[in-house]
Amino acid sequence: KTVCDLNLSSVLMNSNLVHRADSFFLATKMAAPLTLLLIVAVTIRAVLFRSSWAELISERVEVVSPLNAWKRVVEGLALLDLGVSPYSGDVFHETPFMIYLFHFVVDYAEIVFMVSPDLVFCLSRFLTSLKQKYALESDRYPADCLELLRSPKEMFYIPLKVAMFYLLNPFTILSCVAKSTCGLNNAIIALFILCTLKGSALLSGILLALATYQSIYPLTLFAPALLFFLQRLYIPVNLRRSSFWFFTLQYAFIYVGSLVVITGLSFFLLGSWDFIPSVYGFIFSVPDLTPNIGLFWYFFAEMFEHFRLFFICVFQINVFFYTIPLSIKLKEHPVFLIFMQIAIISIFKSYPTVGDVALYMAFLPAWSHLYRFLRNIFLVSCVLLACSALFPVLWHLWIYAGSANSNFYYAITLLFNFGQILLVSDYFYAYLRREHHLTHGLYLKKKDGTEATLVLK
Amino acid sequence: MGLLSDPSRRKVLTGLLTRLNTPICGMPVEWLVKAMQSRGLEVFTQSFSRKLPFPDENKERYMVRGTNVYGILRAPRAPRTEALVISAPCSPGDSNNQAVGLLLALAQYFRNQVYWAKDIIFLVNEHDLMGTQAWLEAYHHTNITGMEYSPLQGRAGSIQAALSLELSSDVITSLDLILEGLNGQLPNLDLANLFYAFCQKLGVLCTIQGKLQRNDWDTAEGYTHAAQTMMLMVLKQACGRSWGDHGLFLRYHIEAASVRGINSFRHYKTDAATIGRLLEGMVRKLNNLLERLHQSYFFYLLPSLSRFVSIGCYMLAFGLLVVILLLRGVTEAQQVSLPSGPGVLTVLTPVVISHLTGVALYLLPVHLQEMAVEHFPVSETEAVVLTAVAIYTAGLALPHNTQRLLSGEGTEQGWKVLKLTALLYLAVLLGCTALINFSLGFILAVTLVPITASMTPHMPKALSALVMVLLSPAFTVLYCVFIYQELIEAPVSVSEGWMLFLSVISQGILDHALYGSLVYPLLALFIYPCWLMFWNILFWS
Numbered sequence: 001k002t003v004c005d006l007n008l009s010s011v012l013m014n015s016n017l018v019h020r021a022d023s024f025f026l027a028t029k030m031a032a033p034l035t036l037l038l039i040v041a042v043t044i045r046a047v048l049f050r051s052s053w054a055e056l057i058s059e060r061v062e063v064v065s066p067l068n069a070w071k072r073v074v075e076g077l078a079l080l081d082l083g084v085s086p087y088s089g090d091v092f093h094e095t096p097f098m099i100y101l102f103h104f105v106v107d108y109a110e111i112v113f114m115v116s117p118d119l120v121f122c123l124s125r126f127l128t129s130l131k132q133k134y135a136l137e138s139d140r141y142p143a144d145c146l147e148l149l150r151s152p153k154e155m156f157y158i159p160l161k162v163a164m165f166y167l168l169n170p171f172t173i174l175s176c177v178a179k180s181t182c183g184l185n186n187a188i189i190a191l192f193i194l195c196t197l198k199g200s201a202l203l204s205g206i207l208l209a210l211a212t213y214q215s216i217y218p219l220t221l222f223a224p225a226l227l228f229f230l231q232r233l234y235i236p237v238n239l240r241r242s243s244f245w246f247f248t249l250q251y252a253f254i255y256v257g258s259l260v261v262i263t264g265l266s267f268f269l270l271g272s273w274d275f276i277p278s279v280y281g282f283i284f285s286v287p288d289l290t291p292n293i294g295l296f297w298y299f300f301a302e303m304f305e306h307f308r309l310f311f312i313c314v315f316q317i318n319v320f321f322y323t324i325p326l327s328i329k330l331k332e333h334p335v336f337l338i339f340m341q342i343a344i345i346s347i348f349k350s351y352p353t354v355g356d357v358a359l360y361m362a363f364l365p366a367w368s369h370l371y372r373f374l375r376n377i378f379l380v381s382c383v384l385l386a387c388s389a390l391f392p393v394l395w396h397l398w399i400y401a402g403s404a405n406s407n408f409y410y411a412i413t414l415l416f417n418f419g420q421i422l423l424v425s426d427y428f429y430a431y432l433r434r435e436h437h438l439t440h441g442l443y444l445k446k447k448d449g450t451e452a453t454l455v456l457k
Numbered sequence: 458m459g460l461l462s463d464p465s466r467r468k469v470l471t472g473l474l475t476r477l478n479t480p481i482c483g484m485p486v487e488w489l490v491k492a493m494q495s496r497g498l499e500v501f502t503q504s505f506s507r508k509l510p511f512p513d514e515n516k517e518r519y520m521v522r523g524t525n526v527y528g529i530l531r532a533p534r535a536p537r538t539e540a541l542v543i544s545a546p547c548s549p550g551d552s553n554n555q556a557v558g559l560l561l562a563l564a565q566y567f568r569n570q571v572y573w574a575k576d577i578i579f580l581v582n583e584h585d586l587m588g589t590q591a592w593l594e595a596y597h598h599t600n601i602t603g604m605e606y607s608p609l610q611g612r613a614g615s616i617q618a619a620l621s622l623e624l625s626s627d628v629i630t631s632l633d634l635i636l637e638g639l640n641g642q643l644p645n646l647d648l649a650n651l652f653y654a655f656c657q658k659l660g661v662l663c664t665i666q667g668k669l670q671r672n673d674w675d676t677a678e679g680y681t682h683a684a685q686t687m688m689l690m691v692l693k694q695a696c697g698r699s700w701g702d703h704g705l706f707l708r709y710h711i712e713a714a715s716v717r718g719i720n721s722f723r724h725y726k727t728d729a730a731t732i733g734r735l736l737e738g739m740v741r742k743l744n745n746l747l748e749r750l751h752q753s754y755f756f757y758l759l760p761s762l763s764r765f766v767s768i769g770c771y772m773l774a775f776g777l778l779v780v781i782l783l784l785r786g787v788t789e790a791q792q793v794s795l796p797s798g799p800g801v802l803t804v805l806t807p808v809v810i811s812h813l814t815g816v817a818l819y820l821l822p823v824h825l826q827e828m829a830v831e832h833f834p835v836s837e838t839e840a841v842v843l844t845a846v847a848i849y850t851a852g853l854a855l856p857h858n859t860q861r862l863l864s865g866e867g868t869e870q871g872w873k874v875l876k877l878t879a880l881l882y883l884a885v886l887l888g889c890t891a892l893i894n895f896s897l898g899f900i901l902a903v904t905l906v907p908i909t910a911s912m913t914p915h916m917p918k919a920l921s922a923l924v925m926v927l928l929s930p931a932f933t934v935l936y937c938v939f940i941y942q943e944l945i946e947a948p949v950s951v952s953e954g955w956m957l958f959l960s961v962i963s964q965g966i967l968d969h970a971l972y973g974s975l976v977y978p979l980l981a982l983f984i985y986p987c988w989l990m991f992w993n994i995l996f997w998s
Contacts (some may be wrong), residue, residue, distance in 0.1 A: 084529050378790045382783075393889045401642055402710040402894075403755035 003197035032052070033160055040048040041167035042114060048177040049110050050284040058178040062391050066288045067093050067215065070109075070179035073102055085270065087278035090287075095214055098181060113176050113183050158365055166362035170388075175355030182355030185214050189359065192218075193338060196225045198231055205254030212260045216283055217345040220320055223327045224341055226251055228334035237331055284316060286350045291409055295353040295417055298410040329432075336431055339363050343424045347417055357420065364427075373430035376422055383419035387412050399411050484547050484583045489526045492561055497568045498528030498579065504604035505591035510823045510970045511837040515960060523583035525592045526563055530567055536717075537576055540613035541709075543590065543736070544580040545622045546702050549670075555624035555718070559582055559729060562798050562806035564735060575675035575744055576613035582702065590700045590972055593850050597709055601973055612847040618648070618743045618750065619713035620736070621702040628726040629718035631669070634762070636714055638704030640975050641694040641894030644712040645750040646757050646765060652714065653762045661727050663762060666690060666934050667719065668943065670761045683760035685944050690758055692941045696961070697976035698968045705972060712750045756895060768895070775891050778902040782884040785910045789877045793870065803871045804878060807993040811986035814852045819981040821848060823966065841966060842959045849931055852989055856996035872997040879990040883909060886983050897976065901984060904933045914997040921995055930984050934961060 048054060057063055066072065076092030076099050079085070086092045086099055105112050166172055177184050192207035204225055210220035226248060227237065233242045266275055282288070289297045297317060303311055322344050330337040339360060346356035373378070389411045397404035402436055486502060493500040503525045512519040531537060543563065545556035563578050591606040596616070615798030634652055636643050656663035664670070666689040673679040693700055701715025718732065756768035822844040829840035849884060883905065891898025908928050912921070926932065934959050942949045942957070968974035 378787070382786075382881060385881065386888070389885045389889050390892075393892050397892060400708065400710070401755075402749075402751070403642075 025417070037160070037163055037167060041173075044168075044173055045114050045176050048173065054177050057174055058180075060174070060178070061291055061356055061395070062293050063174045063178045064180045065292050065353050066290060067283070067351045068181040068185070068353065068355075070181070073098070074106075077102060077106060085272060085274050087274040090278070093279055094181060094284045096269045096277055097210075097213070097262070098184070100269060107287035109179055114181050119259070150244070158368070161365035162362055163370070165365055166358065167207065169358045169361060171358035172359070175353065175358065180353060180355055182353050185211070186355060186359045188214060189218060189221075189342065192221070192225075196228055196338075197335070199229075201229055201251055202254055204229075205251060206258045208253055209262055211260035212259060213266075215349070216280055217319055217349050220323045220341050220345065221338060222252075222255060223323050224330075224334045224337040227327065227331055227337065231334060232334065283350055285313075288351075291395075291406065291413075292351060292353065293357075293413055293416055294350065295348070295413065296350050298406060298413070301406070314372060315348075316350070319345060324428065333431070336367070339367075340424060340428060343420070347420050347424070360424075367427060367431070370427060370430035370434055373433045374426050375429070376426050380419050380423045380426065383415060387416040387419060391416075461725060484524060484526070484581070486524050486526055489557070489581055493526070493528035493564065493579065496528070496532050496561060496565045498564055500528045501609065501611040501613055502526050503592060503595060503607055503609055505588065505604055507587060507591075507604045507844050507971070511826055511841050511963075511967075512844060512980055513963075513967055514836075514838045515964065517605060518584070521584050521587055522593075523564050523588055523737050525580065525582045525588045527580040527592070527611075528563060528564060528613055530573070530579070530615075532573040532576050533571055535574040538614040539574075540576040540616050541740060542578045542580055542616055542619035542706070542713075543622065543740065544582060544702055545624075546585040546588070547583055548585060551933070555627050555729070556622040556742055559622060559624060559733060559736070560731075562733060563740075563803065566733070567740070572741070573649065573744055575617060576629065578613055578616075579703055585702055586705060586972060588700060589705045591703055602971055604971075613841070614996065616706070616709070616711045617651045617746060619626050619703055619711050620739060620743075621713065621715040621850055622736070623717040624732070626720040628720060628724040629732065630721050630726055631664045632656060632732070633717040633719050634714060635701040635703070635717060636759070637690065637693045637700045638664075638699050638707040638713070639699040639972055640708075641896055642704070642707040643694070643755060643757065644703070644707060644714055645755055646753040647750045648712050648714050649741055649759070649762065650718070650753070652739060655735065655742070657730060659735055659738070661724075661731060661735055663757055664719070665762050666693075670763065671920065674764075674908055680717060681884045683764070685821045687758050687760040687766070688940070689944050691896040691899070692937055692944070693967050694894065695900050695937065695976075697894060697897065697967075697974045698964065699972065708973075710749070758896075760882070771895065771899075772891070775887075775895070775899050775902060778899075778906050779884050779887055779891075781910050782880050782887075785879040786877055786884070789873055789880065793873045793877060807875060807990055808878065808986075810854075810855060812982075812988035814848070814855065814989060815986035818845060818848045818852070818985060819978060823970075838963050839959075842962045845966070846922070846931075846959075846960055852985070853926070853992065856993045862923065872994050875990060875997075876912065876994050879987060879994065880909065883987050886987060890979060897979075900933060900937065901930070904928045905930075905984075905988065907989045912991050912994050914994060916995070920993065923993060925988075925992060930980050933972055934958065 050055070051215070072092050073094060074095060077085035079088065079092065080099060080103065092099070102109065172183075186212045187209060192204060192211055195203040195207055208218060208221060208225060211221070229251060230237055230244065230247060233247065235241070235247055238244055265272060286296050286300055289301050291297050299315070300308065300309065323341065326337055326340055330340070342363075343360040346352055346360055348358065391409075394404055394408045394412055398406060398409050460631055465663065477516060477527045490502065504523070505525070506520070506522040508520050509518065520710055529540075543560060545560045560579050560581065567573065567577060573734070580589075580592060582592055590602060591604050592609075594600055594602070594604060595606050595614065608975075636649055638644070653663050662669070666686050668682065668686050670691075671679045672684050674683070699705055701717070703713035703715040716736075726932055754765070754767050755806050758766040758771060760766065789925055822841045826837045826840045829835065829844055830837055833840065833841065855901035866942070887898050887902050887905075905928065908921075908925055912925075935954070938958050939949070939954050942954065965977040965980075969977040
């Protein structure tokens with residue numbers, strides 16, 4: 001707790017805010033609710049760890065996947081202790097760093113899983129410092145848009161809200177109690193975002209390499225991180241300028257270099273390249289079709305072998321495909337691009353779990369100023385809540401009662417993913433609309449002076 | 458003349474001996490084992506024991522210890538991968554005294570046939586549902602209810618279907634088919650159709666819900682009769698308990714039904730030989746199955762044995778009820794704008810307090826029974842039930858306390874947000890309930906939806922409070938008790954109905970503890986807090 005406070009105070013002192021002293025004062029005022037929140041979150045997790053629910057939760061397919069189940073980590077550790085490669089038998093699909101981490105802390109696993117979410121909310125402080133940048137540039141915007149900008153007072157509560165959204169989110173709690181390593185992956189991504197926003201390209205590259213090493217999909221976060229650094233260093237994004245290429249190559253070198261070093265280290269840790277087909281081959285070729293909240297399992301259960309490769313390529317390209325158009329559209333707003341990318345990864349990855357969903361949902365309070373432009377938020381929240389309640393019901397009806405079948409469960413999966421996609425696209429629309437208003441004024445008028453409406457094409 | 462001539466003293470002595478766990482009349486285990494072995498079956502026994510959370514006054518048991526005896530008839534020429542189960546619960550007294558005999562006769566007959574493709578398990582279980590539960594848990598290597606049992610020594614393959622027999626006399630006039638299982642789960646309709654078709658072929662009268670079928674569908678009396686039969690099925694399904702030993706098999710995806718012989722005043726009686734032929738035919742049909750019964754409906758309501766209402770028909774009615782809640786929610790959402798930080802807390806307090814009350818209603822009655830028995834002159838069962846009723850009633854006083862905690866934050870916005878949350882919560886809850894146990898969901902929807910959708914704090918408080926209490930979950934259970942008694946043509950007076958209601962509550966708690974029935978936790982942990990949230994809205998100041 002003290003570390004976080006020191007972090008906060010140091011960051012705020014280093015930032016370019018005008019009201020430096022005031023911010024520090026406000027931050028200490030926030031310490032009490034934050035401590036309360038931490039205590040509540042830790043209590044809930046501790047109570048659930050010790051109850052009989054922990055076993056039940058760690059077997060739910062919505063919460064654990066073959067990539068991050070604790071049972072499989074234990075199995076891999078047991079194989080490692082026996083001297084056999086942990087990747088034999090197609091049970092264990094974690095990276096060698098993970099297995100060695102747990103080799104040393106397996107007795108304190110619960111504490112590790114409880115601490116990792118804390119790292120996520122430390123990140124929230126920096127979103128605050130970032131957004132406060134807008135307040136300085138208020139003279140750039142048309143006069144009637146001042147209501148769209150956020151005052152420091154509004155933004156004061158955002159770190160607390162982000163922390164609350166992440167720590168008290170039932171998805172996070174379930175993921176933590178199930179001891180799914182998704183929490184650790186989320187922590188690495190959160191640290192990466194933290195370092196990016198803080199401006200340290202080296203650390204950011206290394207952490208991005210670590211996140212990519214864990215599961216390949218954070219590769220798409222390279223583009224927003226790059227755009228953020230370019231913006232921060234006032235390098236225009238112009239393919240003809242050499243400064244752009246110079247920095248891109250630097251950053252790419254850091255990233256690829258760290259990735260190579262980490263992969264090489266893994267090779268030396270276990271002495272073989274087994275982990276590449278077991279981890280990355282597993283993620284890409286989706287051999288395990290256990291139902292989960294993702295879109296892959298049903299399709300591939302019904303697919304003929306002949307077309308399997310084609311559809312694997314189609315589905316996997318789908319995850320990476322949105323990077324380029326989104327980067328072009330959002331090149332001046334890299335933080336929002338990071339959010340969009342994380343959301344897209346969580347929806348379209350091959351083995352999603354609720355822990356991945358919780359990560360991007362934690363960032364939603366940072367964009368609470370977009371609420372007035374959201375069009376479907378009620379529908380989306382209803383759909384997501386109803387689907388979360390219906391997942392266990394239809395699983396029970398399918399597997400235990402035998403009255404339903406996989407179609408029912410997949411229907412709920414589809415509806416859940418539809419809700420998520422609607423949420424993400426709604427926020428995208430709201431963001432673009434706010435930017436449009438900031439440049440063109442809040443009350444739009446057509447050429448003859450009547451009120452105009454804004455349509456997203 | 459003596460100690461045992463006074464009936465109340467007899468009752469006390471029986472109760473004392475039951476509690477001391479010395480059975481007066483248990484199951485004749487050795488005789489059964491010898492009888493089955495002499496018929497050429499592989500016989501095994503299983504012992505189980507369980508201490509109930511509080512004494513069961515209907516069946517007069519508290520610490521239950523018993524033995525199941527089962528014999529396996531191995532299929533002579535088939536691989537031993539599948540099995541069928543025929544079970545007869547053995548209870549002391551006259552309630553099921555013919556079934557075991559019929560079972561043994563069937564075993565002897567089956568032993569001489571060569572066409573069996575599946576192993577047949579003849580199960581005689583003690584303490585009806587508890588014995589079946591212990592046997593099934595041991596067979597499938599699970600332990601979901603905390604029963605202690607010895608592992609099974611002998612096993613057959615995966616069970617495809619099961620039949621449970623209840624016969625109290627050797628001549629019967631009709632056979633009653635019982636389909637409702639635990640948590641309202643039903644076997645595949647094919648099983649019911651199979652049984653009915655075969656009964657018709659052999660000329661045995663088959664009934665459902667104890668009522669004979671009528672052929673005049675287009676008259677008012679015929680329609681009323683069918684509606685009554687269907688209402689009986691709805692009520693039996695809604696209460697979530699297993700109405701025959703077959704009910705526990707359904708949870709393991711084993712199609713099962715119970716057959717009960719009824720001897721009423723009718724000229725034409727069927728003797729045990731015909732019943733035997735009937736059962737032999739049923740078992741042969743099940744023997745010929747190549748796969749589990751899954752082609753027909755799993756969700757249906759039966760107004761008679763030859764007509765059914767499928768889920769496609771009845772779910773629409775339920776869906777329309779839930780749509781009311783959703784439309785109301787949409788209307789409220791349009792009038793509400795998301796409050797800032799403190800506003801959410803205003804809504805959170807009633808929600809948390811309601812759920813804590815629900816948790817208290819779920820946990821405290823059983824945990825506080827010793828304390829209640831010390832302080833009040835009641836038995837444990839009465840203590841449990843009356844504590845539950847007391848906590849339920851105490852919850853009604855909550856709004857005043859909640860408002861004090863909020864220190865005057867009750868605004869117009871506040872109750873709208875709470876209503877929105879409560880409406881959506883109720884809609885999702887009713888939807889999930891209806892998917893698992895349609896009848897329970899439907900009955901709750903019918904009573905809760907009208908009043909909750911139109912609830913505002915501006916309604917006349919006294920009248921709407923009265924209506925709200927009269928439509929609360931506890932009263933719904935009370936009405937169901939009275940309606941059920943009316944439908945089975947044994948109407949009760951108000952005081953008897955009240956005693957029956959209390960025993961229904963205790964049975965509900967026991968069913969949840971013993972077999973995993975979900976009705977009591979659903980009502981206590983989810984429906985009651987939801988109702989309390991609407992009660993809070995009514996008294997929003």
